[in-house]
Amino acid sequence: MNQKSKSIWIWSVFFAVSLFIIHITIRIYSGDEIVYFSSMMDDKSFWTFANERYIQWSSRIIIETILVFMANHYLLWKVCNVLLYVLWVYSLYKITKYDIGIIMGLAMLYPVVDMLSAGWIATSLNYFWPLVLGTYSFVAVDKVICGKKVRVYELVLSLIAELVAVNVEQYVVLHLLCVGIILLYLLAKRERAKNKYCVAAVHFVIAFVSFIFIVTCPGNEARRIAETHARMQNFGSLSFIDKLIYGFNTTISGFLNQMCLLVLLFVVIIFICAVKKSSGTSNKNYVISISVIPVVMTIIVSVGGLFRNAFFTEISNVLNQGEVINSANWNKPIHYIVFLLYAFFTISIVFSIIYIFDDIAMGSIHGFLFICCVLVRMVMGFSPTLYFSSQRTFCFSYGVLLFILIAVLKETKQLFADRHRKRFEFLVFGISCVFVLEMVTRICGTY
Numbered sequence: 001m002n003q004k005s006k007s008i009w010i011w012s013v014f015f016a017v018s019l020f021i022i023h024i025t026i027r028i029y030s031g032d033e034i035v036y037f038s039s040m041m042d043d044k045s046f047w048t049f050a051n052e053r054y055i056q057w058s059s060r061i062i063i064e065t066i067l068v069f070m071a072n073h074y075l076l077w078k079v080c081n082v083l084l085y086v087l088w089v090y091s092l093y094k095i096t097k098y099d100i101g102i103i104m105g106l107a108m109l110y111p112v113v114d115m116l117s118a119g120w121i122a123t124s125l126n127y128f129w130p131l132v133l134g135t136y137s138f139v140a141v142d143k144v145i146c147g148k149k150v151r152v153y154e155l156v157l158s159l160i161a162e163l164v165a166v167n168v169e170q171y172v173v174l175h176l177l178c179v180g181i182i183l184l185y186l187l188a189k190r191e192r193a194k195n196k197y198c199v200a201a202v203h204f205v206i207a208f209v210s211f212i213f214i215v216t217c218p219g220n221e222a223r224r225i226a227e228t229h230a231r232m233q234n235f236g237s238l239s240f241i242d243k244l245i246y247g248f249n250t251t252i253s254g255f256l257n258q259m260c261l262l263v264l265l266f267v268v269i270i271f272i273c274a275v276k277k278s279s280g281t282s283n284k285n286y287v288i289s290i291s292v293i294p295v296v297m298t299i300i301v302s303v304g305g306l307f308r309n310a311f312f313t314e315i316s317n318v319l320n321q322g323e324v325i326n327s328a329n330w331n332k333p334i335h336y337i338v339f340l341l342y343a344f345f346t347i348s349i350v351f352s353i354i355y356i357f358d359d360i361a362m363g364s365i366h367g368f369l370f371i372c373c374v375l376v377r378m379v380m381g382f383s384p385t386l387y388f389s390s391q392r393t394f395c396f397s398y399g400v401l402l403f404i405l406i407a408v409l410k411e412t413k414q415l416f417a418d419r420h421r422k423r424f425e426f427l428v429f430g431i432s433c434v435f436v437l438e439m440v441t442r443i444c445g446t447y
Contacts (some may be wrong), residue, residue: 018436019082025443026120028074033241038070042422059217062167067125077121084132091136098410105428108400109262112162113442114391127395134165134175144199174376174396179204209337232384247381251374252342256301261435265400267294273412291352294345357411366404373400405422
């Protein structure tokens, strides 16, 4: 067995054991799947159930149909959830063509405990499953764009996966943005192969139809009214700009204050790769001064959270708040400063990503993907459950971060010596092991 095969085997064992331990630890004692969905279709036909949900509460007809079934089959959900993790790694590997072992390790840095908030089954089906299925739907698209042969069943599975994924409000926005990027890329290249445009256009149309279905659904409006009364009574008084700022501020403050290892690793690696890329160039200091901003902000919030009596605590608390400027605080400069810091955080990451790539077009695409990563969470500013939904709404953003991180690692692979890449692999393995143990401990602590 050569070194590469041995490495993949070790990563595969780690991945399988981690998923087994996590899912064997999960207990389905409560949550929306138990309280609501397990009996929601009792004595009802599918059409009656779908019509009631559409009129009274939600446009997520496809997702909730699967959810009702899974709510009564807990073990089947666990098996399917494990398979979805495998599908996620497979999809990222097929799209990025990067080291599958590293992808396994990075995938395990996703904070799975976020899927507990509304119940394991309900939350995973509304967030994690659409993320994975949406990612998988791009595997066939990527093969077409790269000029590879694609079988009919791959296209069919891709469209089915997309149809399920875009049934969720947040993900449909992300899918439209990603397919839009692909279409613009094809137009910019003046691509003449019609099949490439055709596949991308079909994906865009399906997502757009789903978006129209979502925004015109009477059940979504009924839910918004009910949630406004129950969760955020001042929501109706917020302007369009207020909602955008709420979404943006809570997104960036969420990246900073949740102490997610995936986010921390992302900003550190982006910084290291940007510095390495600028090594020996005249603009090195300029690049370092920009790319270090996200690292500094993340460290300040992390340190401030650990040392409650330290100087960092006050700064950390300010960065954590993410308040919207309103009639009560408009005269306080700190809120304007925090908003500008959030903007610098975003801009510096986009700049660093673009700088890292040799091809300015590919760098711009991945830089825009980070903007998409922010936008897909920003849309929560238009929901009265902005705060109630908590960390689970970052699921799609984490998925995009992971993809960008893998793409950056692949792009900068030749900048680092073999021994450095090997050390990085050991580092990811160690971090992933510790993180999985932490997740298991936190899961056990909820019972």
